[in-house]
Amino acid sequence: MNRRSLLLGLTATPLIAACAETRLTFDKVETAQPVPPVGKARFYFYRDASPYEGTQVRDIYLNRQKIGLSWPNGVIYRDVPAGQYEVSVYTQEQYPNQFKTVVVRPGETHYVKIDSIKGWGEATSSDPISRETWVVTLIDPAVGSRAIRPLWFYGGGNWAPAP
Secondary structure: OOHHHHHHHHHHHHHHHHHHOOOOEHHHHHHHOOOOOOOEEEEEEEEOOOOOOOOOOEEEEEOOEEEEEEOOOEEEEEEEEOEEEEEEEOOOOOOOOOOEEEEEOOOOEEEEEEEEEOOOOOOOOOOOOOOOEEEEEEEOHHHHHHHOOOOEEEEEEEOOOOO
16 A cells, blocks of 8 residues: 555545534434424424335325425424324325324324335236335334434424414
8 A cells, every 4th residue: 555545545534434424313412402392292203224115205294284304214303283183104005094193282292103015006017117105103102212213313393284
C-alpha cells in the first residue's frame, strides 16, 4: 500500500462514518421528543425491516388524509386531537380488516404497525403484475414502545384533520 492510498483511507473513514450517523434510531432521540400537547393523543407508526417485507415507502392516512410516510425499519409519530380515526396505508390490494378505526382520548399513546402481506394479490396469468398488500395492526403499548426503539426515527409533529 502506498502513502497516497493510506492517506486516502485514513481521511475517508471518518467521513464515511459521519455520513452513516446522520439518521438516528428512536432510542437515541426518545428522551428529546416533546410530550404530546395538552388535549392531544399520540400515534406512533412503525415498520420492521425484514427480507419478507416490502421495501416501498408507503403513504399513511388518518381519516383518508395523508399524514406521513412509512419507511422500512422506520418510525414516525403524529400528535392528534381527540376523536375517531380510520388508520390506513396505501395499498393496491384489498385484505379483510386491513385498516383500523380507533377512538383516541387526550394523553393516550397508540402504536400502529404497518406490514405487507406477501402472497396476497400475487401475479396471475390474467394479471401478470404482483402487488403487495399492506395492512395496519394496532399494537399493545407495552409491546409497541419496545418495538420502535431500534428503528430509524423519521420525525414527528402535530396533525389536525382538514375541516
